[in-house]
Amino acid sequence: MLTDLSLADILKGLEARSFSSVEVTDAFLGAIDALNPRINAFITVDGQGARAAAAEADRRRAAGEAGALLGVPVAIKDLFCTEGVRTTAASRILQHFVPPYESGVTARMKRDGAVFLGKTNLDEFAMGSSNLTSAFGPVENPWKRRGDDAVLVPGGSSGGSAAAVAAGLAPGATGTDTGGSIRQPAAFCGITGIKPTYGRCSRWGTIAFASSLDQAGPMARTVEDCAILLGSMAGFDLLDSTSADVPVPDYRAACGANPRGLRIGIPKEYHADGLPAEIEALWRQGIEWLRDAGCEIVDVSLPHTKYGLATYYIVAPAECSSNLARYDGVRFGERVPGEDLIELYERTRAAGFGEEVKRRILIGTYVLSAGYYDAYYLKAQKVRSLILRDFTEAFGRVDALLTPTAPSAAFAAGQKFDDPIKMYLNDVFTVPASMAGVPGISVPAGLDASGLPLGLQLLGPHFGEERLFSLGAALERAAGFTHRPALRAGIPAGAAA
Amino acid sequence: MSYEIERATGSWELVIGLEVHAQVISESKLFSGASASYGGEPNSHVSLVDAAFPGMLPVINRECVAQAVRTGLGLDARVNLESRFDRKNYFYADLPAGYQISQFTHPVIGAGKVEIELADGSRREIGVTRLHLEQDAGKSLHDQSPDSSHIDLNRAGVGLMEIVSEPDMRSPEEAGAYLRKLRTILRYLGTCDGNMEEGSMRADVNVSVRKAGEPFRTRCEIKNVNSIRFVMQAIEVEARRQVAIWESGSAVDQETRLFDPQRGETRALRSKEDAHDYRYFPDPDLLPLVLEREWVDRLRAELPELPDAKRRRLAEEYGIPDYDASVLVAEKPVAAFFETVAKGRDARLASNWMLGDLFAALNRTGRGIENSPVSAESLGGLLDLIADGTINGRIAKDVFEEMVETGDGAGVIVERKGLRQVTDSGAIDAAIEQVLGAHGDKLAEFRAGKDKLFGFFVGQVMKATGGKGNPALVNAALKARLAS
Numbered sequence: 001m002l003t004d005l006s007l008a009d010i011l012k013g014l015e016a017r018s019f020s021s022v023e024v025t026d027a028f029l030g031a032i033d034a035l036n037p038r039i040n041a042f043i044t045v046d047g048q049g050a051r052a053a054a055a056e057a058d059r060r061r062a063a064g065e066a067g068a069l070l071g072v073p074v075a076i077k078d079l080f081c082t083e084g085v086r087t088t089a090a091s092r093i094l095q096h097f098v099p100p101y102e103s104g105v106t107a108r109m110k111r112d113g114a115v116f117l118g119k120t121n122l123d124e125f126a127m128g129s130s131n132l133t134s135a136f137g138p139v140e141n142p143w144k145r146r147g148d149d150a151v152l153v154p155g156g157s158s159g160g161s162a163a164a165v166a167a168g169l170a171p172g173a174t175g176t177d178t179g180g181s182i183r184q185p186a187a188f189c190g191i192t193g194i195k196p197t198y199g200r201c202s203r204w205g206t207i208a209f210a211s212s213l214d215q216a217g218p219m220a221r222t223v224e225d226c227a228i229l230l231g232s233m234a235g236f237d238l239l240d241s242t243s244a245d246v247p248v249p250d251y252r253a254a255c256g257a258n259p260r261g262l263r264i265g266i267p268k269e270y271h272a273d274g275l276p277a278e279i280e281a282l283w284r285q286g287i288e289w290l291r292d293a294g295c296e297i298v299d300v301s302l303p304h305t306k307y308g309l310a311t312y313y314i315v316a317p318a319e320c321s322s323n324l325a326r327y328d329g330v331r332f333g334e335r336v337p338g339e340d341l342i343e344l345y346e347r348t349r350a351a352g353f354g355e356e357v358k359r360r361i362l363i364g365t366y367v368l369s370a371g372y373y374d375a376y377y378l379k380a381q382k383v384r385s386l387i388l389r390d391f392t393e394a395f396g397r398v399d400a401l402l403t404p405t406a407p408s409a410a411f412a413a414g415q416k417f418d419d420p421i422k423m424y425l426n427d428v429f430t431v432p433a434s435m436a437g438v439p440g441i442s443v444p445a446g447l448d449a450s451g452l453p454l455g456l457q458l459l460g461p462h463f464g465e466e467r468l469f470s471l472g473a474a475l476e477r478a479a480g481f482t483h484r485p486a487l488r489a490g491i492p493a494g495a496a497a
Numbered sequence: 498m499s500y501e502i503e504r505a506t507g508s509w510e511l512v513i514g515l516e517v518h519a520q521v522i523s524e525s526k527l528f529s530g531a532s533a534s535y536g537g538e539p540n541s542h543v544s545l546v547d548a549a550f551p552g553m554l555p556v557i558n559r560e561c562v563a564q565a566v567r568t569g570l571g572l573d574a575r576v577n578l579e580s581r582f583d584r585k586n587y588f589y590a591d592l593p594a595g596y597q598i599s600q601f602t603h604p605v606i607g608a609g610k611v612e613i614e615l616a617d618g619s620r621r622e623i624g625v626t627r628l629h630l631e632q633d634a635g636k637s638l639h640d641q642s643p644d645s646s647h648i649d650l651n652r653a654g655v656g657l658m659e660i661v662s663e664p665d666m667r668s669p670e671e672a673g674a675y676l677r678k679l680r681t682i683l684r685y686l687g688t689c690d691g692n693m694e695e696g697s698m699r700a701d702v703n704v705s706v707r708k709a710g711e712p713f714r715t716r717c718e719i720k721n722v723n724s725i726r727f728v729m730q731a732i733e734v735e736a737r738r739q740v741a742i743w744e745s746g747s748a749v750d751q752e753t754r755l756f757d758p759q760r761g762e763t764r765a766l767r768s769k770e771d772a773h774d775y776r777y778f779p780d781p782d783l784l785p786l787v788l789e790r791e792w793v794d795r796l797r798a799e800l801p802e803l804p805d806a807k808r809r810r811l812a813e814e815y816g817i818p819d820y821d822a823s824v825l826v827a828e829k830p831v832a833a834f835f836e837t838v839a840k841g842r843d844a845r846l847a848s849n850w851m852l853g854d855l856f857a858a859l860n861r862t863g864r865g866i867e868n869s870p871v872s873a874e875s876l877g878g879l880l881d882l883i884a885d886g887t888i889n890g891r892i893a894k895d896v897f898e899e900m901v902e903t904g905d906g907a908g909v910i911v912e913r914k915g916l917r918q919v920t921d922s923g924a925i926d927a928a929i930e931q932v933l934g935a936h937g938d939k940l941a942e943f944r945a946g947k948d949k950l951f952g953f954f955v956g957q958v959m960k961a962t963g964g965k966g967n968p969a970l971v972n973a974a975l976k977a978r979l980a981s
Contacts, residue, residue, distance in 0.1 A: 080552075081551060081552050087551070089551070094551065097551070099550070099551065099552075100545075101545060101550075103552060203552070203554060204552065204553075204554050205552040205553075206552050207551045207552050208551075208552065208782075210781075211781035211782050212781035238556065239554060239556060240554050240556075241554065241555070241556055241557065241782060241783050241784055242781075242782065242783075242784060318778060319781055321586075321776075322584050322586050322595070322596050322776070322778070324595075325586060325588065325594065325595020325596060326549040326550075326551070326593060326594050326595050328588065328590075328595060330590050330593070330648065331548050331549070331550075331593060331648075332548075332550065332551075341589075341590055341646070345588055365776065368586070368776035368777075368778055369774050369776055370774045370776075373776075373777075373778070377778060
């Protein structure tokens with residue numbers, strides 16, 4: 001079945017003319033038709049645009065043109081502005097917003113011939129770890145606990161992308177990661193996702209959550225597929241002052257590089273209290289797999305890890321409180337009229353933003369306000385530099401770090417949502433790398449006792465993506481993770497569980 | 498010059514500091530490619546970045562930075578090789594992003610100075626605390642519709658330099674002199690056109706009063722004053738208001754005020770308690786602004802001659818009085834005009850003609866030096882005719898007026914009107930005889946010792962020659978005749 005193919009195999013099939021882009025695109029659109037009403041992975045499906053782009057890709061291929069993603073259908077997180085296609089950030093305030101411009105990342109993918117199936121669901125403005133904060137309704141994780149039909153969250157914020165890829169509604173998708181928003185949902189949905197080095201992908205045209213942390217990255221079923229996607233997404237952009245003018249290496253080739261001899265650090269602080277035994281066990285298993293692959297295992301310390309979450313939940317809301325000020329009902333997006341300007345602001349933002357977004361705007365406004373700035377924001381920035389120093393020192397000794405991706409498997413909707421703090425704890429292993437701007441990849445490595453996927457995370461030094469692909473591929477080979485979720489393309493929705 | 502307000506309890510000194518917002522001359526805006534030019538249909542100079550569309554990012558405009566650095570160098574200020582942009586957060590309809598990108602903690606330019614000159618010829622140095630780059634906001638139009646406001650974002654994102662002075666000024670006159678001098682420097686540098694009427698230069702004025710020797714008392718800020726005259730008036734009325742408050746035994750509240758030129762008073766806009774909390778923090782969309790030393794040095798090497806240097810050079814090179822030089826350099830084109838006229842001529846004479854007759858003519862005709870009715874070359878031609886004795890100084894005045902009116906050259910006018918100076922001693926002698934003959938009584942008085950009648954005779958002889966007599970020859974001949 002076309003929807004079971006990896007992205008690399010789709011490329012191969014297109015090159016070999018085994019099938020056309022229109023055929024493969026139709027296959028995925030058909031799967032979306034069948035499953036999206038239940039999974040809700042897509043906010044907007046652009047069947048017409050996708051078929052036109054696929055036909056164009058077929059013409060280009062027939063004319064002898066090539067392209068790194070020519071004719072490959074992909075899903076785009078609805079945080080990337082796409083020209084002429086509604087872009088909502090999963091917020092009511094942008095529910096009818098159609099950007100007249102294409103984001104830097106998606107423009108590169110289009111240039112390389114990618115076919116966009118539609119825009120995937122996410123936590124509103126990428127704020128969340130569950131996809132429960134979307135104004136367009138939650139996403140259902142296609143995985144089920146053994147013998148249990150409970151709806152599980154796909155993780156977040158890139159939960160729609162993760163669920164779409166896991167369920168075979170797209171062979172690959174874009175995500176964004178601010179504190180774990182690619183890696184955690186990838187782990188929850190049993191797929192691979194990489195958050196590249198901060199500055200690796202352009203942020204231009206991607207709706208901002210926290211500017212100093214936001215980073216786009218790919219999500220797919222294999223490490224190699226992520227490498228193919230990142231090769232297209234990455235690169236310097238003059239329009240983003242924080243993007244890095246660093247050449248984009250051949251990530252796909254890096255997947256085949258032998259990791260033998262690499263030194264892998266195991267940060268002792270990640271042995272968190274209350275970490276489930278099966279996650280500890282999987283972590284130990286991962287260590288063994290890498291040792292077997294010829295890596296040297298070294299214990300390291302990242303002493304400021306324990307401050308990661310607290311620091312993140314000051315810095316990210318601070319930036320978001322300022323970044324989201326532009327959604328004021330004046331120039332674009334939803335507007336709720338008022339008697340005067342202040343009332344227009346209040347009504348528009350009260351109606352346009354959900355609870356979690358409002359909570360973070362309030363936190364951010366508070367930590368930046370006079371009298372609190374030094375105690376919160378400034379202190380957080382100091383701690384952030386200590387966290388970065390932890391990583392810099394560790395990477396002076398080792399080539400990469402291995403940790404679990406998340407402290408739990410996917411949880412049921414409503415299980416944690418009543419307590420925002422509990423929800424925030426989900427990011428405990430992903431946040432420090434975001435604070436340091438270093439790249440991290442999550443690779444599905446096993447199932448927990450109830451049959452839910454668990455991920456292992458590899459962290460590398462700045463612009464160490466090639467090493468992560470090499471190590472990630474080694475983990476992938478060793479883990480031999482071929483499990484698929486209950487809900488997936490080709491399986492009747494009613495047949496689950 | 499001292500300026501104090503005398504009251505029953507003694508005299509009050511003024512303490513004044515100015516924050517000047519000077520619009521950067523540049524093709525495009527500070528962080529976007531949209532045109533920064535003035536005017537244009539509303540919302541015709543607006544990019545997606547200026548309108549703060551989702552996902553849009555600022556990119557610093559190198560030319561705006563260069564202009565700020567040039568200005569800093571022109572203010573003899575420290576150029577900070579590393580500076581930073583911060584966000585100043587507040588909601589307003591004409592502030593699209595909900596924050597203004599500014600430089601709060603690490604400005605691109607540090608301490609500098611401006612030397613001012615006062616009417617009595619004395620000079621004072623006014624400290625410049627800092628200069629930073631920031632974005633302008635758009636404009637809210639409240640008169641376009643009865644039930645809604647309209648927004649014009651053409652100005653939104655245009656680069657501004659905020660130039661903050663030390664509280665070094667002590668009188669309205671000093672504040673006026675500072676603003677004029679600052680404007681002159683900006684115009685010399687070509688970094689701001691200094692046009693206060695169009696709003697490309699605006700001033701916030703901080704005023705407090707104190708008794709001599711005291712530390713500073715509470716100040717008030719008068720926002721957005723848009724002419725030098727109004728700045729001086731605002732300071733005066735605000736200082737008097739504050740003195741009255743202190744004298745009555747109350748205390749001045751720190752607040753932001755507005756100057757109403759019609760009523761000649763300042764009005765409270767908001768108190769310290771209502772002041773915005775701008776929640777400044779470093780803009781995460783922008784990296785620190787790092788300048789290369791060589792780049793700054795190159796800008797320094799390319800700087801034009803600045804007013805103070807030009808004043809010293811003109812005074813020295815042309816031997817004109819310092820005061821004249823300072824007037825001539827106030828506007829760059831005036832100084833250039835002067836140098837064209839003075840080159841190879843009597844520079845003092847050139848300066849006197851410009852400061853006197855030419856400036857009067859410009860005032861009268863309402864023209865600037867750029868479209869002066871008499872060009873520098875023409876004025877030079879007139880001075881040449883004086884120098885070579887073709888006309889005398891008095892006739893030259895008439896010729897000049899004719900030049901202003903007709904635009905003709907001095908030589909043409911002299912020939913046309915037959916104004917050539919009489920140097921023929923026979924004609925002068927004849928005129929002397931005629932005058933002495935007609936004023937026998939005066940001659941007798943002169944001979945009796947009334948020496949000052951000599952001047953009367955000179956005047957009469959000049960009159961007899963139709964003003965064209967060479968004054969030196971007339972003098973000498975008359976002296977010889979009367980001595981005989």
